[in-house]
Amino acid sequence: MISDGIALGLLFLFQTGFGALGNSFLLGLYTITFFTGPRLRPIDLLLCHLAFANDLVLLSKGIPQIMATLGLTNFLDDVGCKLVFYFHRVARDLSLCTTCLLSSFQAFTLSPRSSWWENFKARSPKYIVPLFLSCWTFNLLKNCLILLYMKGPKGSNNITGINDFIYCSATFHVSPYILLYILLFSLPDVLYVGIMVGTSGYIVFVLYRHHQRVQYLHGNSLKPNGFPEARATQTVLLLIILFVSFYCLNSILLLCIRYGKTFSWLVHSSAFLAACFPACSSFVLIVSDSQVQKYSLALWEKMMLQF
Template sequence: MISKDIALALFFLVQTVFGALGNSFLLGLYTITFFTGPRLRPIDLLLCHLVFVNDLVLLSKGIPQTMATLGLTNFLDDVGCKLVFYFHKVARDLSLCTTCLLSSFQAFTLSPRSSWWAKLIARATKYIVPLCFLCWTFHLLKNFVILLYVKGPKGRNNITEGQNFIYCTAAFPVSLYILLYVLIISLPDILCVGIMVGTSGYMVFVFHKHHQKVQYIHGNSLKPSGSPETRATKSVLLLVILFVSCNSLNSVLSLYIQYGKPSSWLVHLSPFLAACFPACSSFVVIVSDSQVRKYYLAFWKG
């Protein structure tokens, strides 16, 4: 019979491998299409950035978590722990930021052509790459504090107050400045989630109005046409729903782990839930976005 630790390691390994393969497939497809294939949509640049940072999330968390589950808890020193946690946190924040940009851009695309919002679409496409660089700069600076307080497993005996991450430890001093820092730094994340929820609600509202208009003009017998813009919007909506669902469940579980008495299964379930969006998002795009299939067919014929 397979032991509990081996079963957990297999779960993390399968999640990491399949997620990394899906993200790498999309990243390679977008890269090849950019140089040799048809012209990419502006939204594809954001999707390319999303799958790249999701790959970083999976590799920086899935591999160490798999090794730690098998009992290998001393494979990282202080420098390794600092770098792994730092880039994992930066990549997770960038995943949130990119998903927020995706939902915002698609909401602009769906806005009525007569609206002044539509005038921003042409300008917004020019600023996608600078916005991605701005997100990188902000989150690299924001998470710099991780490099100060995360330590390797050998330093856990010297930590009186901290959090144990199995293969690394973190000791954040409880002070007014740290609490103020956490509050200020958490505001952009809360703002991004609020924007995603708001833009998703707006897109659903636009779809509902369009559906009612089509039914009024043509009757109930006609099904709404699945234009590329509509399919792209549905793909973004699925990504937002997946992101909010996985991270909401993980946030509730993390609070319980922090203040309750969780079992070892729940402790391992938290990083598994945190990696669900990076692991599944690429397959959501592959299945729901027909443009990906067109890029693949163009590459295959080419």
């Protein structure tokens, strides 16, 4: 009979490997297409960056979690714990920031010509790279305090205000300054999620209105799910529902870990939920984005011509 530790290890191994495979495929596809294939769309830069950030999230969280579930709880020292949690948090915030930019860029792209942001829409591709640099700079600075509070699993025993993450720990002494920092720390996340919900709702509204306008052209020969607008709407809804659901559930578990008694199942559940969106989002895009399929087909044809 398989032990609980081995079962959890296999679960995290499958999640990390499955997600890393999908994100690495997208990252490699966009990179190869950039150098050898057709010209990429501006939105492809966002998708490529999202795939890279999601790969960092999965590797920085999945590999340590796999080792911890197999009983290896002392494989990191203080410096290792600081770096692992710091880069995971930076990668996680980059994924959140990029998803927000992707949702906003889609809203700009689909906005009607009569919209007030038509002029901005024409210039928006020029802002993508500066926005990437801003996201990196902001998130690298924002998470610096993690380097102070994260500790190794050994040197933190018998300390009050400790949060145990199985293979690492953190000391958070409750004080007005810490509470203020946590509040300020959470504000960008709330803002990103709010923007994503708002822009996604706007995208659904635009697609629905467009569907109503062209419905008479389709006639009654197609099912509702067969309309291109309906498929695009379902993709947007699926991405936003996946992200917001996993984000909210993981945030609740993190609050329980930080302010309540820590249980190993809470830590494992939080780690699993934190990696669900990075693991699933790449395959949602691969299946739903026809341009990804076009790039894949062009790359396959070039490979076949070389043999």
